[in-house]
Amino acid sequence: MRFSDHLVETESELWTAQKSHPFVTELADGTLDEAAFRTWLEQDYRYLHDYARTFAVLGTKARQEETMAHCFAVAGDIVDEEMDLHREFAADYGLTPQDLAGVEKVPTCVAYTNYLLRTARERPLGVGAAAIYPCGRGYLDIAEHMAERSDGEHRYTPFIAKYTSDEFRESVAWMTELVDRCAERHPSLRDEMATAFRRCTQLEHAFWKMAYTEEAWPHERRQEVV
Secondary structure (H helix, E strand, O other), X not given: OOHHHHHXXXXXXXXXXXXXXXXXXXXXXXXXXXXXXXXXXXXXXXXXXXXXXXXXXXXXHOOOHHHHHHHHHHHHHXXXXXXXXXXXXXXXXXXXXXXXXXXXXXXXXXXXXXXXXXXHHHOOHHHHHHHHHHHHHHHHHHHHHHHHHOOOOOOOHHHHHHOOOHHHXXXXXXXXXHHHHHHXXXXXXXXXXXXXXXXXXXXXXXXXXXXXXXXXXXXXXXXXXO
């Protein structure tokens, strides 16, 4: 069994929990509340900025020129292409790219992006590769599940189409190969890679919950000066 498949199998309970989350099932059915999707849209837009930065950091750690170039290319593609889907959806909500850029990250998004960037900066390439994998592999697996569940076209069909596209499949295939290559070349990192994979899988599940519950920062109470 490939190490990448081993990671997913080990966290099968979390993987299944994502597929059965109300955000995922209702999006697949086309019944997801617009407010929940808007929360996902705004927060994922901010997430993708740091996801792109994470790939750029990993590129600086790659020893092979091809891996370095690909990491940098993925970072560019996220900003130029994947975020276009978010901008298109944003327009349906009357939001401009400037509006999206001005959104404040909520706690779950802060926790996830901070973990990704810290792992990429402080740990070896293999650990960073395992950290980014739950997002890529997860969205493909979940979107395939959505496509099987969905009955006809609806307003969220472009979401499903994006994350089951040939281009996205190719991107995930490359990420899979990177994880397997790093695990094969550096077996001493496998435990740490598994830990990073699990943490980010947990954060992926938390991200769906964050959007569905429209998570926000608690209101701060102003203290009166006596």
